[in-house]
Amino acid sequence: MAEKTAHDGLARMALVPRVLEARGLDVTPGMIARLHGLGDHATVTILELILREEVAHVAAGSRWFRWYCEREGADPAMKFRELLGEYARTALRGPFNLEARSAAGFDERELAMLQQLAAR
Template sequence: MFYEEARGLDAGPRLVQKLIGFGDCRTSNIVAKIAEEEVAHVAVGVYWFAAVCQKMVRSPCPTFRDLLIEYNVEVKGPFNYTAREEAGLPRDW
């Protein structure tokens, strides 16, 4: 599920800052690149999730929320809304 990819959008920049604070610039650069690439991964997940929902004649937002409940997933912030919006992930998901 692209939920985990989206969490990468949220956690990546915070981890980069922690690594810089520890003086580990090499690892922070690697994590920054991974966080940057997560945007495209999430965008692909959003696209295909919406496409499957359309085929099933279901609305993506309530379907996503139903799946979170079904799999007992609690979505907690903080959220990187800038990266999520860049990936096309709606805030109401």
């Protein structure tokens, strides 16, 4: 994805942090639950830290994505959908950690769109 978007900062900020890195927001809670059930509290503590830090990483990407959209006069939700269709048709898989994604800068329209696209 980094190579595919090397020519376009807006596409890079839409897709690398908000699709690839954001996937960690979705899968980490399940990993935490499984490891907690196995009694691996040391790894759970590490994954909880990683999850908190990943929210901040994705939020930084969201801020830069919105900055690029504002600069270009683009609607962020519509531009995100367009870029997903162009570059990441198969990269979306649910379920999504809506709470973490919201904390990382996704708005309600984007969250609804992600769920709709992943259901196809």
